[in-house]
Amino acid sequence: MTQTIGHFINGSIIEDTARTQTVFNPSTGEAARKVALASKTTVEEAVAAAQAAFPAWRNTPPAKRARIMFRYKELLEQNREKICRLIGSEHGKIVHDAAGELQRGIENVEFACGAPNLLKGEYSKNVGPDIDSWSDFQPLGVVAGITPFNFPAMVPLWMFPLAIVCGNTFVLKPSERDPSAPLFLAQLLKEAGLPDGVMNVVNGDKEAVDTLLTDPRVQAVSFVGSTPIARYIYATATANGKRCQALGGAKNHAIVMPDADLDNVVNSLLGAAFGSSGERCMALSVAVAVGDETADRMIAGIKEGMKTMKVGAFSDESNHFGPLITAEHKAKVESYIDSAEQQGATIVVDGRNPEVPSELAKGFYLGGTLIDRVTPEMTSYQEEIFGPVLQVVRVKTMQEAMELINRHIYGNGTCIYTRDGEAARYFADNIPVGMVGINIPLPVPVSYHSFGGWKQSAFGDLGAYGPDGVRFYTRRKTVTQRWPTSEVREGAVFSMPTLG
Ligand code: NAD
Numbered sequence: 001m002t003q004t005i006g007h008f009i010n011g012s013i014i015e016d017t018a019r020t021q022t023v024f025n026p027s028t029g030e031a032a033r034k035v036a037l038a039s040k041t042t043v044e045e046a047v048a049a050a051q052a053a054f055p056a057w058r059n060t061p062p063a064k065r066a067r068i069m070f071r072y073k074e075l076l077e078q079n080r081e082k083i084c085r086l087i088g089s090e091h092g093k094i095v096h097d098a099a100g101e102l103q104r105g106i107e108n109v110e111f112a113c114g115a116p117n118l119l120k121g122e123y124s125k126n127v128g129p130d131i132d133s134w135s136d137f138q139p140l141g142v143v144a145g146i147t148p149f150n151f152p153a154m155v156p157l158w159m160f161p162l163a164i165v166c167g168n169t170f171v172l173k174p175s176e177r178d179p180s181a182p183l184f185l186a187q188l189l190k191e192a193g194l195p196d197g198v199m200n201v202v203n204g205d206k207e208a209v210d211t212l213l214t215d216p217r218v219q220a221v222s223f224v225g226s227t228p229i230a231r232y233i234y235a236t237a238t239a240n241g242k243r244c245q246a247l248g249g250a251k252n253h254a255i256v257m258p259d260a261d262l263d264n265v266v267n268s269l270l271g272a273a274f275g276s277s278g279e280r281c282m283a284l285s286v287a288v289a290v291g292d293e294t295a296d297r298m299i300a301g302i303k304e305g306m307k308t309m310k311v312g313a314f315s316d317e318s319n320h321f322g323p324l325i326t327a328e329h330k331a332k333v334e335s336y337i338d339s340a341e342q343q344g345a346t347i348v349v350d351g352r353n354p355e356v357p358s359e360l361a362k363g364f365y366l367g368g369t370l371i372d373r374v375t376p377e378m379t380s381y382q383e384e385i386f387g388p389v390l391q392v393v394r395v396k397t398m399q400e401a402m403e404l405i406n407r408h409i410y411g412n413g414t415c416i417y418t419r420d421g422e423a424a425r426y427f428a429d430n431i432p433v434g435m436v437g438i439n440i441p442l443p444v445p446v447s448y449h450s451f452g453g454w455k456q457s458a459f460g461d462l463g464a465y466g467p468d469g470v471r472f473y474t475r476r477k478t479v480t481q482r483w484p485t486s487e488v489r490e491g492a493v494f495s496m497p498t499l500g
C-alpha cells in the first residue's frame with residue numbers, strides 16, 4: 001500500500017497523512033490505497049478558498065462559465081477509460097457499468113452548458129406607471145456536496161457542474177470508500193480552465209461533514225446517501241440556516257401484472273435487480289407478482305436467466321456484476337438473506353459463497369440471490385438491502401400491490417409491467433413514489449428533468465439536477481424599477497401601492 005489520496009484545494013492537490021483510512025480494491029479484497037480524512041482546519045481552508053473565489057466567479061458571464069463546461073465535457077470523454085478504471089478499482093462495478101454511470105454524469109455537464117439560457121430571468125414591463133419589474137437568479141455563494149460510494153462519478157456530476165455554472169463555488173466531500181474518481185474529476189475541471197478555488201474536494205468522514213454543515217460560510221448543502229444520514233444532514237444543515245436537499249435510501253417495487261410481457265419482465269428485472277450488485281438507489285429489489293401463476297412463471301424465467309449471470313472482477317467486461325463495496329457490507333447483505341430464510345421466506349437461488357477464481361478468493365463477492373414468499377413483516381422487506389438480492393412478494397390484486405407500496409417508508413422509484421394502459425395510467429397517477437416506470441425498470445430521469453424520491457427517500461423540497469437543480473443553486477431576486485418620465489412628483493402615499 002503506497003499512495004495516500006489527498007484533497008484538492010485552491011487548484012492544488014494537498015497531501016495529508018495525519019488521519020487516514022484504507023481504500024480497498026473490492027475485486028481482490030486488497031488494501032489498495034489510503035485516503036486522507038480531513039481535519040476541521042483542512043475543511044475550513046477549502047471553504048476559505050471557495051469563499052475567496054466567489055466574487056470573481058459570480059461576476060463571470062454565464063456564457064464564459066458554460067464554455068469551461070463545454071471543454072470539461074470533452075475532457076471527460078477523452079479520459080473515459082481512465083475514469084472507468086478508477087471507479088471499478090475502488091467500487092468494484094464492471095467497466096461497462098462504470099461507463100454507463102459516467103455517461104449519465106456527462107449528460108449533466110451537457111445540461112450545465114445551457115447556463116446562459118437556464119439563468120435567463122423574468123421581465124415584466126409596466127407593472128405600474130413607468131414601473132418595470134424583473135427577477136433574476138443569483139448564485140448562493142459557497143455550496144457543499146456530500147456524496148455516496150455507489151456512484152462516485154455520477155452523483156458528484158449531478159451537483160457541481162450545475163452549481164458552478166450558476167455562479168457558485170463548490171466544496172465536494174466524496175465517499176471515503178472510493179475517492180479517486182471524484183478527485184480526478186476535480187483536477188480535470190482545472191484543465192478545462194476553471195479558476196482555482198471554484199471547485200475543491202476534501203476527503204474525509206464525519207469530522208469533514210460536520211464542519212461543512214456548521215461553517216457559516218457554506219450557504220447550501222446537497223447530500224446523497226443513506227436515509228439515517230440524510231435525515232441528520234437535513235436537520236443539521238437547516239438548523240444552521242443552510243438550504244439543504246438530502247436524498248436517501250430506497251426500496252423499489254416492481255408490480256408484475258398477469259398481462260405483462262414476461263420475457264421483457266425477466267430481462268429487465270435481471271438487469272435492474274442485479275446490475276451493479278444491486279448497489280443502486282434505483283435498483284428494483286422487490287417484484288410484486290399479481291397472482292400465483294404470474295409469480296410462478298416469472299420466478300421460473302428469472303431463475304433460468306440467473307444461470308447465465310457472471311460475477312467477477314471489475315476489469316473483465318464479460319462479467320455482469322462485480323463484488324460488493326466492502327467485506328462489512330457483504331456480511332450485512334448476507335445477514336438479510338439469513339433473516340429472510342429464518343423468517344420463513346423461500347430461497348430460490350442462493351448467492352452466498354459464490355464460486356470465483358482462486359485469485360479473487362478474498363474479493364467481496366456475493367452471487368445473485370432470489371427469494372420467494374417474502375412478506376411485509378420480514379426485516380429483509382422493510383429495510384434497504386443494497387445488494388444483489390431480488391425478493392418476490394405474492395399478492396392477489398393490483399390494489400393490494402399498490403397498498404404494499406403505499407405503506408413502505410421509502411418512495412424513490414417504482415415500476416409497473418403491464419399491457420393495460422388504463423392500469424398503468426392509474427398506477428402512475430396514484431402511487432406515492434417520486435419516479436415511476438411503465439415497463440421501464442430504472443426510471444432514472446434524464447439530465448433535463450430532475451431526480452427525487454418521496455417519503456423517507458428524500459428530505460427537502462427540490463430534487464437533484466435539471467430544473468430543480470437550477471432553482472436549488474440560485475436564489476431569486478426581484479427588482480422593481482421606476483424612471484419617471486415627467487417632472488411631476490407624486491405626494492407621499494401611505495396606503496399599500498396599487499394600480500388604482
Ligand atoms: P452513507 O449515508 O453511508 O454515506 C454517504 C455520505 O455521508 C458519505 O460521504 C459519508 O462519508 C457520509 N457519512 C456517513 N456517515 C456519516 C455520519 N455519521 N455523519 C456525517 N456524514 C456521514 O451512504 P453510502 O453507503 O455511501 O451510499 C449508499 C446509500 O446511498 C444507499 O442508502 C443508497 O440508497 C443511497 N443513495 C441514494 C441515492 C438517491 O438519489 N436517493 C443515490 C445513490 C445512493
